[in-house]
Structures are given as C-alpha cells and as structure tokens.
Amino acid sequence: MFQRSSVVTLFDVDNTLLDHDRVVRDVKRHLAETFGTEREERYWEIFERTRAEIGYADYLGALQIYRTQHPRDSGFLETSLYLLGYPFANRLIPGSLDAIEHCGAWGPTVILTDGDVVFQPRKIDRSGLLEAVDGRVLIYIHKEQDLEDVECEYPADHYILVDDKLRILSAVKEIWGSRVTTVFPRQGHYALDPEVTAKYPPADVTIDRIGDLINYDLATLLAATK
CATH class of the missing domain: 1.10.286.50 (GTP Cyclohydrolase I; Chain A, domain 1)
Structure with missing residues (x-):
C-alpha cells in the first residue's frame, strides 16, 4: 500500500508507450x-x-x-x-520514457494495463517500462472495471490517465469524473480510426504522440479537466 498522493499518473502500455x-x-x-x-x-x-x-x-x-x-x-x-x-525495448514509442520521467516530477507514475499473466508482464519488463515506473504495475482483465482496486493500491486526490483508447478514457471519466484528467495520444490503429473515435467524447487533452506530454505541466493538465 502506498500513502495517498496528490496526483498519480496512470499509463497504458500497448500503442501508448509501446508500438504494439x-x-x-x-x-x-x-x-x-x-x-x-x-x-x-x-x-x-x-x-x-x-x-x-x-x-x-x-x-x-x-x-x-x-x-x-x-x-x-x-x-x-x-x-x-x-x-x-x-x-x-526496441519497440518503445519515441518519447515514452521521457513522458514517464516528466510526469514523475509531480507524483508516482504507474503502469495500468490489461493482459494475461505471463506475456504482458514479460513485455513490461523487457521493454524497460517496469524499471521506468519503479515496479509500479497493475494488470487487469478489464482495467476500467477495477478502478476501486486502483484507488486502493495507489490512492490519490487526482489521477491523470494516458491511454490510446477513447473507449477506456470515456469509461474511466464516467466513474471518476473531475477526479481524472484523460490524455489521448493519437497513436495506433484504434486512435487513428475515425469510426472508432467518433463513438466517444473527446478526452480532456489530445496529443499527437506520447512524447508531446512533456510540453504540459501539471497546472495545464489540471486546468483542462472537464
């Protein structure tokens, strides 16, 4: 159990930090x-x-x-x-580690992803992401359905969620409301499919690539929260 933080930043893996x-x-x-x-x-x-x-x-x-x-x-x-x-490690999207380091300046960074119990942990470890977040990793079957557990593991006043799927961002926003800032990097086939993205409301913040996150300070992200 971690002590409560003011801000925790949650990063998806596939097509958010890693070129899946x-x-x-x-x-x-x-x-x-x-x-x-x-x-x-x-x-x-x-x-x-x-x-x-x-x-x-x-x-x-x-x-x-x-x-x-x-x-x-x-x-x-x-x-x-x-x-x-x-x-x-060769498939990390450029700027991924910089984004994690940047967000780590204002609170813990955590990997929040879906996946199996062997290959997904292996992917996170071999890519260097496990080390980048100091071992803070949560892997669920449906992460948007386990937010209570996320809050228990890493309690915070506010969360920043970075994910390439608007479906996930929208689902989490419905539950956490103004307690979460949703960040949508437009990377990967889901994020770039207009038919898929048209089904959901826009995220609080949209960026072209994960590396662009270093251009946002905490105050700017919080101010963008709807």
Whole structure:
C-alpha cells in the first residue's frame, strides 16, 4: 500500500508507450515463416476468438490452443521462444520514457494495463517500462472495471490517465469524473480510426504522440479537466 498522493499518473502500455502495431506485424511475419500462411491464419482465428471470450489479448494462450489442434507441429517451440525473447525495448514509442520521467516530477507514475499473466508482464519488463515506473504495475482483465482496486493500491486526490483508447478514457471519466484528467495520444490503429473515435467524447487533452506530454505541466493538465 502506498500513502495517498496528490496526483498519480496512470499509463497504458500497448500503442501508448509501446508500438504494439509493430509488434503484431513482426509476430504475423514470424508465424507465416514458421507455420505457413494457412496455419498462421488459423492461429489468428484462435487468437481473435480467445480475445472475444476473455476480453484481452493472449498470445501464448492462443498458441497453447493451436498446439492442441496441431500436436505434431514443432513450430510452436520456436514461436514460444520468439514471443518470450521478443526485443520489446526496441519497440518503445519515441518519447515514452521521457513522458514517464516528466510526469514523475509531480507524483508516482504507474503502469495500468490489461493482459494475461505471463506475456504482458514479460513485455513490461523487457521493454524497460517496469524499471521506468519503479515496479509500479497493475494488470487487469478489464482495467476500467477495477478502478476501486486502483484507488486502493495507489490512492490519490487526482489521477491523470494516458491511454490510446477513447473507449477506456470515456469509461474511466464516467466513474471518476473531475477526479481524472484523460490524455489521448493519437497513436495506433484504434486512435487513428475515425469510426472508432467518433463513438466517444473527446478526452480532456489530445496529443499527437506520447512524447508531446512533456510540453504540459501539471497546472495545464489540471486546468483542462472537464
């Protein structure tokens, strides 16, 4: 338990601090080379079905299911090692670490993300994000449904939430209201899809890239809060 802070800044990971779209492209290329196009497509069918069922991306879980359907395909070993050894530090979006450091000047910075219990922690560790936030990481199935736990773990008078998904920002704003400043970096396929973004109200602050956050001081962010 942390003592109550005046401000805590919460950072999403995928396409907020880390170029997840690039990671997916790399994984797709690896799968095609390892399994062939037909079985690569089968893996993604399993992946998407699993994500719809459990609510988050589970790369290794989908690989486990793929293995049960193709038990003699030794490519799963190579793919497992590829995923666990992936160079996530090379996929940080420029300015990510600077943004974390900048926000750390006014209070604790915390990783707040969704994901599985193996691959997502591995990603956060190998990318250097775990060290950047001094180990302060929260991983949920649906983070917008666990805000009470966030408040228990890192109590604060005010939160700043940085996330590339307007859906998440809107959901959290509904619950926390003026206690949260929502920051929307327009990065990744969700943030740049006009049909997706049109479904939700704008965030308190919109920036083109995560590195632009260093141009905002705390007073400016608080003043933008609706």
